[in-house]
Amino acid sequence: MSPPRTVDGHPLPFPKAESTKSYWLNWNTLQYPVTKPFPASCDVLVIGAGLTGCSAAFHLAEIAGKDLDIAVLDARDVAYGASGRNGGIGRSSFGFAWKFKSEGKADFDMIRNKLAFQEENIASMAQWHKRYLSRYPAAEPILERFDSDALIAFFTPAEAEAERERQARIGTLGGKRDLPESIDAEKVKAIYGCDAAKAGGMVVKPSYAVWTAKFCHALLRFASDLSRVNVQTHTLVHIVRRVAGAGSSSDAEFEFVAHTSKGDVRCKRVIYATNGYSRALLPELLVTPVRGVCGSLIPETAPPFRASVSANHGYAYMSSRPDGRVVLGGFRDLQENNGQGWNAEDSDVDPRVASGIEGFLEKNFGTKTRVEGVWSGTQGWTASGEPVTGQVPNRPGEYVSAGFSGMGMCKCFLSGKQAALLALGRGWMAGFPDVWKMDHRLSDWSPSKRIKLGSSL
Ligand SMILES: Cc1cc2nc3c(=O)[nH]c(=O)nc-3n(C[C@H](O)[C@H](O)[C@H](O)COP(=O)(O)OP(=O)(O)OC[C@H]3O[C@@H](n4cnc5c(N)ncnc54)[C@H](O)[C@@H]3O)c2cc1C
Numbered sequence: 001m002s003p004p005r006t007v008d009g010h011p012l013p014f015p016k017a018e019s020t021k022s023y024w025l026n027w028n029t030l031q032y033p034v035t036k037p038f039p040a041s042c043d044v045l046v047i048g049a050g051l052t053g054c055s056a057a058f059h060l061a062e063i064a065g066k067d068l069d070i071a072v073l074d075a076r077d078v079a080y081g082a083s084g085r086n087g088g089i090g091r092s093s094f095g096f097a098w099k100f101k102s103e104g105k106a107d108f109d110m111i112r113n114k115l116a117f118q119e120e121n122i123a124s125m126a127q128w129h130k131r132y133l134s135r136y137p138a139a140e141p142i143l144e145r146f147d148s149d150a151l152i153a154f155f156t157p158a159e160a161e162a163e164r165e166r167q168a169r170i171g172t173l174g175g176k177r178d179l180p181e182s183i184d185a186e187k188v189k190a191i192y193g194c195d196a197a198k199a200g201g202m203v204v205k206p207s208y209a210v211w212t213a214k215f216c217h218a219l220l221r222f223a224s225d226l227s228r229v230n231v232q233t234h235t236l237v238h239i240v241r242r243v244a245g246a247g248s249s250s251d252a253e254f255e256f257v258a259h260t261s262k263g264d265v266r267c268k269r270v271i272y273a274t275n276g277y278s279r280a281l282l283p284e285l286l287v288t289p290v291r292g293v294c295g296s297l298i299p300e301t302a303p304p305f306r307a308s309v310s311a312n313h314g315y316a317y318m319s320s321r322p323d324g325r326v327v328l329g330g331f332r333d334l335q336e337n338n339g340q341g342w343n344a345e346d347s348d349v350d351p352r353v354a355s356g357i358e359g360f361l362e363k364n365f366g367t368k369t370r371v372e373g374v375w376s377g378t379q380g381w382t383a384s385g386e387p388v389t390g391q392v393p394n395r396p397g398e399y400v401s402a403g404f405s406g407m408g409m410c411k412c413f414l415s416g417k418q419a420a421l422l423a424l425g426r427g428w429m430a431g432f433p434d435v436w437k438m439d440h441r442l443s444d445w446s447p448s449k450r451i452k453l454g455s456s457l
Pocket residue numbers: 014015047048049050051052053073074075076077078079080081082083084085086087088089090091212235236237238273274275276277278280281291292293294317329376377378379401402404405406407408409410412
């Protein structure tokens with residue numbers, strides 16, 4: 001049977017060669033040094049070299065060591081998907097914590113579990129980064145805690161009320177969680193220099209500035225030292241097929257063949273770390289590609305803050321860089337239907353969003369800026385806003401980790417690790433949220449489910 005050419009009336013969302021230029025990719029000059037010939041076969045094939053796929057490759061390498069042949073393929077260069085185009089903000093996301101109608105004990109446990117795991121994910125990234133710097137002392141830091149962590153700024157009393165109520169309910173969950181501290185407008189002004197937060201704000205700790213593209217490079221560098229890792233960029237995977245007669249032919253050990261733009265790769269296990277592009281290879285997986293936009297701004301005067309700030313219900317989010325720049329993104333609310341439609345195109349930017357980015361800092365912080373560049377990236381959203389990791393239903397040997405829906409870094413580092421563990425025949429790691437497991441999410445595969453996006457990042 002030939003594969004479908006469209007899904008839900010859209011062309012299959014394969015990554016295209018062209019993309020907007022991003023600050024994090026050094027305006028698309030950052031390239032991974034491919035050193036090995038194209039592999040004919042491997043033990044585990046990882047499709048996608050974003051944060052999830054690079055984390056999966058690292059953890060495969062760390063656990064299995066030199067006994068494993070790992071191939072990482074990406075249609076573009078390393079981190080040229082969402083991971084090289086984001087806002088660079090690494091912190092827990094509260095956006096979907098209260099999506100469930102009933103507030104019984106089971107829901108509370110689930111929410112507590114999810115928030116705790118996001119915190120563990122961020123802490124694991126910070127620990128991994130320490131380990132990386134001690135192994136490679138000459139390497140540049142690529143993850144730093146923001147001087148003033150993260151501010152959720154409230155421009156209006158309604159924003160303040162909604163978020164404070166949510167945080168108060170999260171507080172009832174107990175645990176060791178460092179809950180956001182509520183501060184008034186005067187304190188916001190003193191710390192962040194923000195006049196616009198007339199209804200005060202909340203400080204989220206810890207919050208990290210992450211150069212995600214370089215984090216991906218670092219993961220692959222470390223992985224390559226630990227195991228036999230073959231990274232091939234500019235290699236589009238067209239389709240993965242189960243090998244007919246696997247288990248009985250001379251090729252018995254290879255279960256799958258991936259047909260790519262550079263030739264075929266046979267493998268025993270496959271990990272799809274394809275996030276917003278997942279439906280091109282797994283059309284039945286209800287992950288919708290949604291476009292996000294960010295820009296890099298150079299302040300003409302001193303940078304307005306050394307922190308990450310989000311505002312307008314999370315529709316605007318920004319982070320300061322050590323070099324004084326501010327990376328500012330969001331503004332989906334300036335588009336029809338809140339920019340929630342299917343959009344896997346990251347080679348251009350909606351002009352309404354670009355102009356929202358251009359004027360924002362001057363309007364709200366009084367800081368005149370010059371726009372250095374604006375870019376877009378493809379996120380993968382699910383109906384519930386939760387990511388999904390696990391074996392592809394009815395396809396043993398194939399695993400997916402995708403659907404990070406907005407704020408993804410607090411989920412995808414350990415989700416990539418989890419996919420690696422499953423591919424190696426290990427089980428679920430302690431604390432991995434049930435609602436992120438494929439086993440619990442089979443209903444999301446039903447064609448009757450349609451995406452409903454939350455409003456905040
Ligand atoms: C504009 C924007 C701002 C964001 N801001 C933040 C933020 O500040 N904080 C935060 O936590 N999160 C943010 N996110 C989300 C975060 O970046 C993502 O959740 C995260 O990077 C997802 O990583 P990933 O590896 O799963 O996906 P990706 O980085 O998208 O990687 C998937 C990779 O798979 C490859 N691929 C797909 N299909 C194929 C195929 N058929 N063959 C070969 N290769 C293929 C792609 O080329 C791509 O490189 C933002 C995202 C965007 C777009």
